[in-house]
Amino acid sequence: MSRSEGLGSNDPADSGEARLSGLSVAELYHLAEAAIDRLAQMPTAASTSKEVAALAYTHERVARKLAGVGYQRVLDVEERGAYTGAGYTTLSMFLATGLRLGRGAANRCLAATRATGERRAITGETLSPNRPTAAEAVEQGLISEDHVTVIETVLDKVPSTIGPAKVASAEAELAANARLFSPTDLAKIGDRILTHLDPDGTLTDDKDRQRQRGLTLSPQDRQLMSTVKAT
Numbered sequence: 001m002s003r004s005e006g007l008g009s010n011d012p013a014d015s016g017e018a019r020l021s022g023l024s025v026a027e028l029y030h031l032a033e034a035a036i037d038r039l040a041q042m043p044t045a046a047s048t049s050k051e052v053a054a055l056a057y058t059h060e061r062v063a064r065k066l067a068g069v070g071y072q073r074v075l076d077v078e079e080r081g082a083y084t085g086a087g088y089t090t091l092s093m094f095l096a097t098g099l100r101l102g103r104g105a106a107n108r109c110l111a112a113t114r115a116t117g118e119r120r121a122i123t124g125e126t127l128s129p130n131r132p133t134a135a136e137a138v139e140q141g142l143i144s145e146d147h148v149t150v151i152e153t154v155l156d157k158v159p160s161t162i163g164p165a166k167v168a169s170a171e172a173e174l175a176a177n178a179r180l181f182s183p184t185d186l187a188k189i190g191d192r193i194l195t196h197l198d199p200d201g202t203l204t205d206d207k208d209r210q211r212q213r214g215l216t217l218s219p220q221d222r223q224l225m226s227t228v229k230a231t
Contacts, residue, residue: 032066061141068138071113079120112138112148131155133175147178147186154190159198166197 020028044052074095077083083094095106116135119127129135134151137143151174158167170193177189 063141064138064144065141067145068116068135068141071109071117071138074109074113075117075119108145108149111152112145115148115152131171131175133172134178137175137179143175143178144183146183150183150186150190151175151178154187154194157194162197170197 020031023031044055047055074091077094078091083089083091083098086094086098088094088098092103092106092110095101095109096103099106101109115131116129116138118129118135121127131148131151134143134148138148151171154174155167155171158170173193174186174190178186181189
């Protein structure tokens with residue numbers, strides 16, 4: 001079984017789709033949670049090694065699909081300002097404190113949401129994701145949030161003078177490789193793409209450098225020390 005085959009999706013039976021079509025979003029979540037609770041109780045002692053490996057692939061694919069659905073829930077909360085009703089002044093605070101993701105995970109979740117989520121215009125029209133190829137792979141459960149983080153990190157380094165067509169091509173190439181490689185290996189591929197786009201670094205200007213600069217100060221530890229990360 002190849003890497004791409006292992007995480008490939010299977011079409012659900014038509015009868016199953018028919019049974020689910022009349023359920024609300026809340027009812028579907030309730031059903032999914034009940035299925036997960038039941039799944040956690042199921043033994044695998046009688047399964048062969050090949051079957052256990054196949055189940056691991058399936059689990060990861062389903063988990064990634066669910067994460068993608070979660071990005072749409074984040075957009076729902078943002079578009080309706082639901083975080084204020086929950087007692088938070090910003091969406092980031094809702095994610096970090098309300099959902100208890102923590103600041104780092106909340107930032108990564110928000111970045112993945114911005115990249116792959118389907119937004120709605122003021123007119124109600126559904127807008128395509130900013131990273132359409134990556135969004136498709138997330139929807140299929142073939143790439144993880146870590147993959148999306150790498151894709152965004154690489155594309156954020158593309159000089160602003162590079163045209164949108166080349167940026168879109170780079171995004172498609174990164175998303176295609178994300179289906180096959182780990183986030184660590186994808187970052188290396190991203191470095192090669194950046195080198196190809198700007199071989200001698202002359203296309204990167206001061207505005208690009210300023211856009212990529214950042215300073216992160218972690219909370220103090222028991223010794224009143226903080227970690228500083230600068231880029």
